[in-house]
Amino acid sequence: MRPILRRAQSLVALLAILLLAVIISPVASDGSRIFLDIGNLTDILRQISLIGMISLAMTFVILTGGIDLSVGSILALSTAITAMFLTRAWPTAPYGSHIAMAIAAAVAVSTLAGAVNGVAIATLRVQPFIVTLASMIGLRGLAKWLTNNENIDIGFGRDVAARFAELFREKTIVIGAFAGAAAVFWTLLDRTVFGRHVRAIGDNEKAAEYTGLPIRRTKVWVYSLTGLLAGIAGVLYAAENHQGNPNAGVAYELDAIAAVVIGGTRLAGGKGSISGTIVGTLIMGVLTNMLRLNNVDSNVEMMIKAVIIVLAVAVQRERN
Amino acid sequence: MPESLLEVTGVNKHFGGVAALRGASLEVRAGEVHALMGENGAGKSTLARIVAGAVRADAGSFRVDGRRVTIANPLDAQRLGIGIIHQELDLFPNLSAGENLVIGNLCFHEGRWARFRRMETFCRPFLEQVGLTCSVREPAAALSIGQRQLLAIARALTMNARLLLMDEPTSSLFDDAVERLFALIRGLRSRGVSVVYVSHKMDEIFRIADRVTVLRDGQTVGTRAAASTDSGELIRMMVGRELNLAGGPRGREHAAGGIVLEVEDVSTDRLRNVSFTLSRGEVLGVAGLVGAGRSELGAALFGLDRIRSGQIRLGGALLTPKSPRDAMRRGIGLVPEDRRTEGLMMSMSVRENASLATLGRIERLGFLRGARESGELNAVARQLALHCPSTETCVSHLSGGNQQKVLLARWLLLYPEVLFLDDPTRGIDVAAKQDIYRIVEELSASGKAVMLVSSELPELLRCCHRIMVLREGRVTVIYDAAEATQEKIMAAATLAEAHA
Numbered sequence: 001m002r003p004i005l006r007r008a009q010s011l012v013a014l015l016a017i018l019l020l021a022v023i024i025s026p027v028a029s030d031g032s033r034i035f036l037d038i039g040n041l042t043d044i045l046r047q048i049s050l051i052g053m054i055s056l057a058m059t060f061v062i063l064t065g066g067i068d069l070s071v072g073s074i075l076a077l078s079t080a081i082t083a084m085f086l087t088r089a090w091p092t093a094p095y096g097s098h099i100a101m102a103i104a105a106a107v108a109v110s111t112l113a114g115a116v117n118g119v120a121i122a123t124l125r126v127q128p129f130i131v132t133l134a135s136m137i138g139l140r141g142l143a144k145w146l147t148n149n150e151n152i153d154i155g156f157g158r159d160v161a162a163r164f165a166e167l168f169r170e171k172t173i174v175i176g177a178f179a180g181a182a183a184v185f186w187t188l189l190d191r192t193v194f195g196r197h198v199r200a201i202g203d204n205e206k207a208a209e210y211t212g213l214p215i216r217r218t219k220v221w222v223y224s225l226t227g228l229l230a231g232i233a234g235v236l237y238a239a240e241n242h243q244g245n246p247n248a249g250v251a252y253e254l255d256a257i258a259a260v261v262i263g264g265t266r267l268a269g270g271k272g273s274i275s276g277t278i279v280g281t282l283i284m285g286v287l288t289n290m291l292r293l294n295n296v297d298s299n300v301e302m303m304i305k306a307v308i309i310v311l312a313v314a315v316q317r318e319r320n
Numbered sequence: 321m322p323e324s325l326l327e328v329t330g331v332n333k334h335f336g337g338v339a340a341l342r343g344a345s346l347e348v349r350a351g352e353v354h355a356l357m358g359e360n361g362a363g364k365s366t367l368a369r370i371v372a373g374a375v376r377a378d379a380g381s382f383r384v385d386g387r388r389v390t391i392a393n394p395l396d397a398q399r400l401g402i403g404i405i406h407q408e409l410d411l412f413p414n415l416s417a418g419e420n421l422v423i424g425n426l427c428f429h430e431g432r433w434a435r436f437r438r439m440e441t442f443c444r445p446f447l448e449q450v451g452l453t454c455s456v457r458e459p460a461a462a463l464s465i466g467q468r469q470l471l472a473i474a475r476a477l478t479m480n481a482r483l484l485l486m487d488e489p490t491s492s493l494f495d496d497a498v499e500r501l502f503a504l505i506r507g508l509r510s511r512g513v514s515v516v517y518v519s520h521k522m523d524e525i526f527r528i529a530d531r532v533t534v535l536r537d538g539q540t541v542g543t544r545a546a547a548s549t550d551s552g553e554l555i556r557m558m559v560g561r562e563l564n565l566a567g568g569p570r571g572r573e574h575a576a577g578g579i580v581l582e583v584e585d586v587s588t589d590r591l592r593n594v595s596f597t598l599s600r601g602e603v604l605g606v607a608g609l610v611g612a613g614r615s616e617l618g619a620a621l622f623g624l625d626r627i628r629s630g631q632i633r634l635g636g637a638l639l640t641p642k643s644p645r646d647a648m649r650r651g652i653g654l655v656p657e658d659r660r661t662e663g664l665m666m667s668m669s670v671r672e673n674a675s676l677a678t679l680g681r682i683e684r685l686g687f688l689r690g691a692r693e694s695g696e697l698n699a700v701a702r703q704l705a706l707h708c709p710s711t712e713t714c715v716s717h718l719s720g721g722n723q724q725k726v727l728l729a730r731w732l733l734l735y736p737e738v739l740f741l742d743d744p745t746r747g748i749d750v751a752a753k754q755d756i757y758r759i760v761e762e763l764s765a766s767g768k769a770v771m772l773v774s775s776e777l778p779e780l781l782r783c784c785h786r787i788m789v790l791r792e793g794r795v796t797v798i799y800d801a802a803e804a805t806q807e808k809i810m811a812a813a814t815l816a817e818a819h820a
Contacts, residue, residue, distance in 0.1 A: 191687050191688055192683075192686045192687055192688060193679045193680075193683045193686055193687075193688060194686060196672065196676070196679060196688065197679075199665075199668065199672075200665050200668065200672075200676055203665035203666065203667050203668055204661070204664065204665045204666065206661060206662050207656075207661070207662055207663050207664060207665060208665075208676075209643075209644055210622075210644055210654065210656050210662050210663065211644070211676050211677045211730065212643075212644045212645035212647075212648040212649075212677060213645075213676070214645065266667075270665065270667050270668075271667045
């Protein structure tokens with residue numbers, strides 16, 4: 001019973017914030033509340049989708065008892081590769097396959113970066129914090145080096161890059177990608193052997209070894225999946241912002257970690273859920289939207305978020 | 321009438337919705353050894369921890385020397401002269417033996433700076449008193465479990481305890497260490513120190529205790545003088561019925577099923593030239609002092625320790641396990657000594673813990689099939705007489721005996737040819753022990769080979785066809801059960817020349 005109640009607590013927090021957002025929402029000229037406008041609500045979903053996708057993968061990483069600080073840098077690398085591929089490579093190709101190749105290249109490199117993290121963590125037995133701190137620095141450097149530290153603009157004309165941006169900044173595509181990823185990750189965690197292994201390893205790695213679980217393989221997969229989702233988020237970021245930006249995604253890892261812990265996942269591993277992470281992401285998104293609609297200074301917004309993070313985790317703390 | 325040192329009445333304690341203590345009481349006189357008995361879950365550990373300030377009671381009155389006191393935290397208890405040796409020893413593994421003795425110790429005025437020489441002179445007499453021969457600078461993690469326990473006792477002694485609570489102190493000690501512990505306790509008593517001795521073990525209680533208090537379901541059933549009661553009465557008080565402790569008679573012969581495991585001249589970093597064979601359907605006991613290489617033997621077979629020389633054959637084929645995973649694939653299972661840190665996932669459910677080693681059987685294309693998982697588990701849970709509210713209960717809410725059964729369930733589901741049980745009955749209650757003995761018999765009857773490590777010699781004599789004795793990483797002798805006696809095993813485990 002109690003775990004259900006505890007999980008519901010973050011849901012209660014979300015509902016409370018939603019209610020507050022409705023109450024204090026500015027009112028449009030026709031008397032309707034701007035917060036409840038369909039356009040506004042879908043905007044919220046689009047805004048949280050990138051961090052949301054990264055948070056899904058981060059949930060798996062944290063469940064194994066690890067952490068991944070490199071997601072922001074992987075995202076930046078992915079935006080850069082997407083934009084470079086679209087604007088500089090293969091000018092004669094048909095649009096469809098050119099776009100597909102650009103996305104495939106960006107996502108493949110990102111997944112590979114995640115896999116390298118995973119291999120280093122699993123075989124060298126260096127702490128995840130250290131390994132991903134190193135790759136956070138190194139991959140940011142790689143993204144800047146590839147682009148000479150310049151944004152690669154994706155135009156608004158009729159060329160392949162512009163067509164890509166037009167398509168992949170659609171709300172339905174962005175929100176759909178998040179929803180799809182959420183469904184896949186929920187299924188992975190709750191319904192598959194892999195998900196069971198992820199939780200078991202984070203709960204008690206020594207016991208997992210004594211039970212013969214494939215610890216190294218599972219960890220490599222978990223970090224690869226994180227690279228994969230950060231890469232997809234990077235592709236969407238490039239479309240949304242019409243550029244490949246080697247300075248994109250700074251501090252995204254911290255936003256993702258915040259969403260995961262607000263969702264009730266234990267930082268030490270072993271305990272947590274995808275549904276919690278989705279709720280955590282929504283709490284952060286609705287909060288941001290509410291404050292911005294009411295013209296709260298963005299610096300004040302950060303301070304309020306800080307308080308929310310600590311409060312959300314404090315009320316979900318295991319009592320004994 | 322000797323005056324009472326400690327008087328505790330009306331103690332209540334709830335953990336979540338579960339009542340651990342309901343009006344329990346305890347009265348301890350100065351200079352007596354007072355046993356606190358009860359089945360697992362009766363609340364004896366909780367009561368001891370409340371008196372030591374490690375857990376705070378919901379209600380209850382506490383008197384020391386007749387004065388009302390409050391014990392809200394371990395420092396309060398220390399000031400009142402109450403010390404505790406927890407079952408799960410609460411040492412700092414990375415601090416040295418000396419630092420473990422002085423940290424948080426009101427009797428050692430350390431000041432702001434660590435002064436090693438002063439610490440060493442302070443600590444050495446206490447280490448000598450408990451018979452611990454390690455260096456003051458040795459980190460606690462480098463000590464064996466038995467040595468760590470001695471260190472924990474030394475720690476309580478340094479605090480000038482007048483009342484020492486010991487929570488199942490012999491659960492991981494071999495018989496010679498138990499003797500040393502009892503001598504220590506008697507020495508303390510003669511100096512006027514009271515000892516509250518929490519234990520399951522009937523024979524120990526009659527050997528060491530002056531009086532016995534029995535708890536059942538969180539309530540105090542009564543207190544008896546040890547000299548005027550017997551084990552029958554205490555068991556009746558504990559369970560409300562007579563229990564046959566001896567268990568059913570055991571057929572000593574096993575079906576001659578042929579040799580399944582041959583270990584020839586195997587050495588690892590901690591084993592020296594170990595050789596033995598194991599037949600199908602056989603239960604081979606492994607005896608030895610703490611640190612003699614019992615767990616290390618399991619580590620060698622299970623791919624945890626590298627084999628330096630010699631060879632292992634399983635079913636005739638050469639076996640060089642590189643990892644537990646590898647060993648399991650070949651048909652070797654191991655139930656580790658410490659179920660909480662090496663066995664169970666403490667925040668997972670009974671079902672998830674039990675099925676963890678056999679997920680390959682219940683998956684299709686990587687997806688778990690819940691019905692199949694529950695079906696397999698229910699059969700094994702019945703076989704083990706596992707008591708839990710539901711298979712979805714988190715294992716951390718179960719008693720030690722039931723936790724051990726969940727871990728056994730994991731291995732019964734895998735059903736390996738050779739199962740190495742490393743002290744499976746440590747710290748669990750009598751009824752759960754009987755269930756585990758029965759499981760060992762059933763495994764043996766179905767042709768599986770079992771290696772059983774135990775610190776209790778009667779247990780080995782009861783369950784095993786043969787008993788192998790280890791000393792300092794070597795096999796000293798292998799007895800047939802018919803010729804083995806506690807005295808012979810003890811001699812082989814302790815004396816270098818007994819069987820040379």
